[in-house]
Amino acid sequence: MLVNSVIGLQKFVSPWRQVFSKTEISPPRRYELDWLRVLAFGMLIFYHTGMLYSQNWGFHFKSQYLSLNVENAMLLLSPWRMALIWFISGAALRFIVARSSFTHFITSRSILILLPLLAGVWLIVPVQLYAEMSQKSGLNLCFWQFYRAFFDLSHPIFSHYQAGIWPHVDVNHLWYLRSLWQFTLLLVLILPLLHLSKVQALITHLCEQSPLIIFMVLLLPLCALKLSWPSETFRYPMGALFLLYGYLLAWQSGFYSQLKRHWRTFLILFVVGYLLVIIGYHVIWQNPIAQQWKITSMDMLYTAQRLLGVMLMLALAQRFLNHDHPILTKLNSAVFPFYILHQSMIIGLAFWLTPLQLGPVWEPVVIICVTFFGCWLFFEIVRRIDIICPLFGIKPSQQYSAKQRRVVSWIGLLLISPLVLELLT
Structure with missing residues (x-):
């Protein structure tokens, strides 16, 4: 009976084992997607700064x-900015799957995504809640008392702020990391279907x-x-679909x-x-x-x-950015720290600059x-301290042995385990 169970389990996991078998030959690296990733996350600084001044957007x-004019400018980016990030994320996953084992893929992606999310919600995001409560609820505490x-x-x-992962501990702009991890798990479930020869031929x-x-x-x-989807939560299925598009089209020259x-x-x-929008x-x-x-027509x-x-x-990236550059690797390493820190810096600066009335x-x-x-300075400091690099999605500069990497992985899995439980329930 035990033998039959083992055989049945092997047959069940066989399709996933074939996907992660590393028999595929990856196409050349798509440098234009690397450039787009840097530019797309860089644009978030301009976009989220604009959100401070938009008249009708919460x-x-x-x-x-x-100002209403700010909204006109932001509508140039608003429809597609996150969709592009999701597409690039899906394309990146296609390349990662090709060079990973199943176990390594799940553990490494979970640690890479959820460890910065965990650090972000406890260390970075609170300043946003402090500014929000000070403006909307008349909070009368200094930041350190609040923290x-x-x-x-x-x-x-925090009785009126209970919609977070843990009551008032919310993701705010880091919702992308939460959803990226969840969508990655969903993608893994359908990978055998996506890799069927008929599906690939159709694409x-x-x-x-x-x-x-x-x-x-x-x-x-x-x-x-x-x-068919409520507008308030449409960004989630939209993101999942663009991630799927990115995965399916990543290798389609x-x-x-x-x-x-x-x-x-x-x-x-x-x-x-844009003019019609x-x-x-x-x-x-x-x-x-x-x-x-x-x-509906406008939608x-x-x-x-x-x-x-x-x-x-x-x-445009295929036409003008399809090339490598010595600085590209460093810029790509800076994306995660910039993304994690930028909105808290924007809101914190706006809050503390308000009394100065700069115009x-x-x-x-x-x-x-x-x-x-500030984000670049933060990146330059953090990337030099190996022990905190993983907290902000930066690859440590020091080379570690296989045993050391396993120990670090187990520590990372232990740290993110409470967050995993919260996100899966």
Whole structure:
């Protein structure tokens, strides 16, 4: 009976073992995706600074200098900024799967993603909650008094902030890391299906079609999701779908060739789409009595612009950024620390600069410049201290033996285990 059980288990895991068998020959590294990853996360600093000044969009903290014009500028990025990050994440997973064993993939990705998330929610994010509560709830504590109270999960001052991983300990902008880990687990479950020869042949056949057909095939599932999913939580299934697109298309050279060949067409369509989004935003979305069919039409336009933006960025990167550079590796290493720290720096700076009344020009300029400098300084310091590098997604510079790496992995798994339990329940 035991033998039969073992045989049955082996047959069950066999499809996953084949996926992680390392028999595939990976294509050359896609340097344009590395550049896009750096640029996409860098744009978050500008975008989240803009959120301080947007008149109609909610945020953890608001500047006194609100403007509708800021929203017009942010609508250039808003539809596609996270979709692009999810696509790149999916493409990266395709390359990682090809060179990993199943066990190594699950453990290494969990530690790489969840350890920075754990450090972020306890060490970095609290300043955002402090600024938010000070502005919205009239919190009358200095930051260090607040931070001591933050570690008390039953403290009464947080009674209205109970939607976090642990009551008031929330992810805020780090929701991407939480979702990335969850989506990675879901992706692993369907990997045998994605690697079926018929599925791969179908994807290859699609990438040989015209850009219009490719665009429409990728757009239909997005539109179906938008029509059936509540708007408040749409970013999650949208992210999962773009991650899936990135995984399936990562090795499809025909897809990137088509984009490169037609980048000018994508650019023209994107500009037209942006202008239509601006008009629809003010005429329909900002109109409280707009008819439902108009709102739905605007939703579809915005969804199409989301996909169009991703395809345009991939096309431009394929055309202009498909090359290596000595600084690219360092910039890629800086992405995680920048991402983890940037929003807390933006909100903290806005909170402490408010009394100075710098004005609607100098205040955002100071915030953007200091945030970039502060994040880079933070990265330069952390990357030199091996013991804290994993807390912020940086690969330690020192080479360790296999035994040392196993010990470090077990320590990492132990540290993230409470977070794993929270995210899975």
